[in-house]
Amino acid sequence: MLNKKRYRRANPGSARAGALHVLYAVEVEGAYANLVLDQLLREVPFAKSDRSFLTELVYGTLRWRGTIDWILNQVVRSGLDRLTPWIRNILRLGVYQLLFMNKIPPSAVCNEGTNLAKRYGHQGVARLVNGVLRSVARRGQDWEYPDPQEKPVEHIAARYSHPEWMVERWLKRYGQAETIALCLANNQPAANSIRTNTLRLSVEELIQRLQTEGVEVEASRLVPEGLRLKGLSAYTSLAAFGQGLFQVQDESSMLAGYGLGPLPGTRVIDTCAAPGGKTTHLAQLMQNRGEILAFDLHDHKIGLVQENCRRLGVNIVRTSVMDARELPGRWSGWADFVLVDAPCSGLGVLRRRPDARWHKNPGQIRELVSLQSQILTAASQCLRPGGTLLYSTCTLEPEENEGVVRHFLAAGSDNLSSLDKPGKYYLEDLSQFLPFIPWREEDRNQIKKGYLTLLPHIHGTDGFFLARLRRGK
Numbered sequence: 001m002l003n004k005k006r007y008r009r010a011n012p013g014s015a016r017a018g019a020l021h022v023l024y025a026v027e028v029e030g031a032y033a034n035l036v037l038d039q040l041l042r043e044v045p046f047a048k049s050d051r052s053f054l055t056e057l058v059y060g061t062l063r064w065r066g067t068i069d070w071i072l073n074q075v076v077r078s079g080l081d082r083l084t085p086w087i088r089n090i091l092r093l094g095v096y097q098l099l100f101m102n103k104i105p106p107s108a109v110c111n112e113g114t115n116l117a118k119r120y121g122h123q124g125v126a127r128l129v130n131g132v133l134r135s136v137a138r139r140g141q142d143w144e145y146p147d148p149q150e151k152p153v154e155h156i157a158a159r160y161s162h163p164e165w166m167v168e169r170w171l172k173r174y175g176q177a178e179t180i181a182l183c184l185a186n187n188q189p190a191a192n193s194i195r196t197n198t199l200r201l202s203v204e205e206l207i208q209r210l211q212t213e214g215v216e217v218e219a220s221r222l223v224p225e226g227l228r229l230k231g232l233s234a235y236t237s238l239a240a241f242g243q244g245l246f247q248v249q250d251e252s253s254m255l256a257g258y259g260l261g262p263l264p265g266t267r268v269i270d271t272c273a274a275p276g277g278k279t280t281h282l283a284q285l286m287q288n289r290g291e292i293l294a295f296d297l298h299d300h301k302i303g304l305v306q307e308n309c310r311r312l313g314v315n316i317v318r319t320s321v322m323d324a325r326e327l328p329g330r331w332s333g334w335a336d337f338v339l340v341d342a343p344c345s346g347l348g349v350l351r352r353r354p355d356a357r358w359h360k361n362p363g364q365i366r367e368l369v370s371l372q373s374q375i376l377t378a379a380s381q382c383l384r385p386g387g388t389l390l391y392s393t394c395t396l397e398p399e400e401n402e403g404v405v406r407h408f409l410a411a412g413s414d415n416l417s418s419l420d421k422p423g424k425y426y427l428e429d430l431s432q433f434l435p436f437i438p439w440r441e442e443d444r445n446q447i448k449k450g451y452l453t454l455l456p457h458i459h460g461t462d463g464f465f466l467a468r469l470r471r472g473k
Contacts (some may be wrong), residue, residue, distance in 0.1 A: 015050040016093060016112055019057035020120075023089040026062065026355045033062055033355040061089075062095040062354040063187045066161035068095045071143055075135050076128075086120035087129065094133045106137035113416065115400075135151040152176055161187060165362050166347065169397070179455070184455035186350040186357075192235065193461075194246040195254055195281060196225040197312050199288055201245055203227070209240050222436045222461070223254040225284075244311040252394075252454045252464035256341060257281040259452075259466045260390035261433045264289040266336040271324040271379045273303030276308035276317075278341055283314040293331065295322035325374045328381040335382045337389070342372040344393035344400050348463020351456060365397055372404045377411070380425065386473040388428070392466040401453065401465040408469075427451065428470040 014398050018040050022061050025031040037058055039053055061068065072080045072091055080088055094113040097104050099410070110133045117126040131183025146154035152171060157164040160183035162252070170179040198208045203225055207217050215238070220226025227246070235241055235248055262268050264287045273279045273294035283292055294317050296302050302319045307333050324340070345365050350357050376391055383389055391408075412424050434452070438444050446452050451467035 006129060013352060015046065015054040015057065016116060017119075018044065018046070018054050019093055019206070020086070020089055020116060022058045023061060023092065027089065027358075028085050030359070032060060032353075034353070038420050040178050056101070057093055057096065059189070059354050060100055061092050062358070064096060064100060064161045065092060065358060066157060067159060068092050068099075068161075070145070070158040070235055071095060071099075071136065072132065074143065075132050082184060083125075084121065086379045087125055088118060090116045090120065090129055091132055094129070095136050097131065098137050106134075110137065112136055126451045148176070156180060156183060160184060163357055166357065166360075173398075181457040182455065185353075188351060190250070190349075190351045190462065191460065192229040193220065193248070193250050194235070195223075195277075195284075196226050196227060197245050197247060197284065198225055199284055199313055206240065206245055209245065210238070213238055213240065220251050220254075222251045222459075223258070225244075226251045226254055236404050242311075246311055247277055247280055247308065249281065250462045250464075251275055252459070252461035254281060254455070255452075256339065256390060256392045256466050257285050257441070258433055258435050259392070259430055259468050260337050260339055260388060262286050262290070262337040266290045267334060268292045268325075268337045268339070269331065269379070269382050270339045270341070271322075271327065271368055271375060272296060272341050273319070274298070274345060276305035278319055278339060279305055280308050280312050280314050282337075282339065283316050284312075286316065288314060288316055290316055292317045293326060293335075295327075296321045297323050299438040300351070325371075325378050327378040329380045333382070333384050336384060336387050338379050338383050338387070339383070340358045340376050340379045340389065340391045342375055342391065342393050342400075342404075344368055344372065345397060346394055348394040348454075348456070348465075350463075352462065365399060369399050369404060372400060373407055376404060376408050380408070380469075380471070383471050385471055387471050389425070389469045389471070390466060391469065392464065393464055394464055396453065396455065396463045396465075401467075402441070402451065405451065405467045405469070425469045426472065428468045430466075430468050433468065 022033060022036045022040060025036045026033050037055065039270065046054060069080055072095060094109050098106055110130055113133050114126050114130040117129040128357050145159045148155040153164050156167045156179060160180060162183050167179060170182060196203045210217050216230040218228040218230060220228060222273045229235065240246060262282050262285055267290065268282055270279045270282065270292060274296040279292060279294045292404055294305050296305065299321050302321055305319050345360060345368055346353065346356055380389060391405060409425055428451055430447040430452060434447065438447060443452060454461050454464040457461050
């Protein structure tokens with residue numbers, strides 16, 4: 001988190017100093033950028049223009065850090081890694097402003113960077129920062145990246161700012177052109193998507209309400225209650241949010257509710273429920289009739305589910321702290337529907353979490369696959385014969401998606417050995433459940449097989465995977 005004393009000594013009210021402290025916390029302390037930035041904006045009285053500038057500096061520098069570091073390593077003779085984290089991030093901020101924010105005069109960028117270097121280093125390193133930034137300013141966009149034919153992984157990683165191990169995976173799966181398109185999509189801010197709370201009003205009524213609050217609204221192409229808000233980030237300040245008229249949720253995440261398709265009056269278990277976006281959507285689809293058990297591993301996260309239920313007027317959800325791997329317990333064969341939105345590597349939401357790409361590694365995927373399989377196997381035992389389970393993630397990686405499902409199906413009735421009447425699971429055609437008709441043949445073929453992968457550069461949503469499984473009678 002933000003070290004407030006350290007920040008105040010630096011330069012209270014300076015957007016660049018604030019951005020520097022966020023980047024330092026992310027790199028050195030392993031902090032989440034959004035949490036540190038939110039804390040800073042709450043506790044320091046920045047002017048409105050400085051708040052926007054600071055936010056752009058933080059997220060822009062993190063998105064393009066790979067490209068920025070590659071450029072700096074062409075200029076800094078001793079190498080970027082030999083500099084202190086403070087100076088390294090001062091240079092990153094400077095290069096981002098020079099190459100990605102055209103309205104800022106280069107002289108101002110160099111001067112402000114030099115001043116920060118004096119404060120967080122010494123006179124000698126300040127001269128280095130000044131020289132490096134002026135060198136980058138002179139060259140502008142004139143950089144010779146690795147050859148895309150001879151070194152495609154290095155080229156895409158450097159030019160489009162992603163770790164090489166991610167690029168290598170995607171190249172094998174998607175090819176060069178599509179991998180570049182995916183990386184570019186990840187480097188753009190995500191759309192602000194919301195879900196109309198149809199328990200309280202219609203989509204048309206919410207559109208009118210938001211327009212009276214000065215919000216530009218666009219209908220979703222994928223889900224009937226979905227809307228996109230243009231030019232707005234502080235959605236919680238809207239009166240309509242406080243009154244529970246909508247929930248912030250990506251369109252891909254809304255499709256999980258449709259993919260499961262719980263009916264009014266039925267029993268549902270949401271195994272990994274926090275913060276409650278999918279849980280409350282399930283209640284909405286059930287017309288707030290029936291019963292939902294919402295589990296999560298962490299008590300403070302259960303509080304988020306409860307708060308969202310209160311705000312949205314949902315009263316059919318019972319929450320409990322629970323490790324989903326310990327299911328079924330007393331809920332063996334209890335549920336008509338089960339949602340397993342499994343913990344995952346999150347490689348489908350990099351545009352929302354630009355710092356995440358620099359914290360991930362391939363080993364984490366292997367560990368997560370084991371966790372996902374344990375949760376899916378345990379949760380499946382909560383389902384009655386003939387019931388439905390939806391497995392979903394916000395990652396693109398096949399080991400965590402199709403691989404987990406295939407492994408589960410291959411285990412067959414062994415997964416259900418504790419039930420009196422074990423029945424095998426099978427993938428069920430999603431065509432009749434999803435509220436949109438896919439425009440790609442590849443997607444239509446997937447849906448008929450019972451699963452779907454959404455991609456940021458194709459569908460305009462977060463990267464997301466869902467698979468509908470039916471338990472035999």
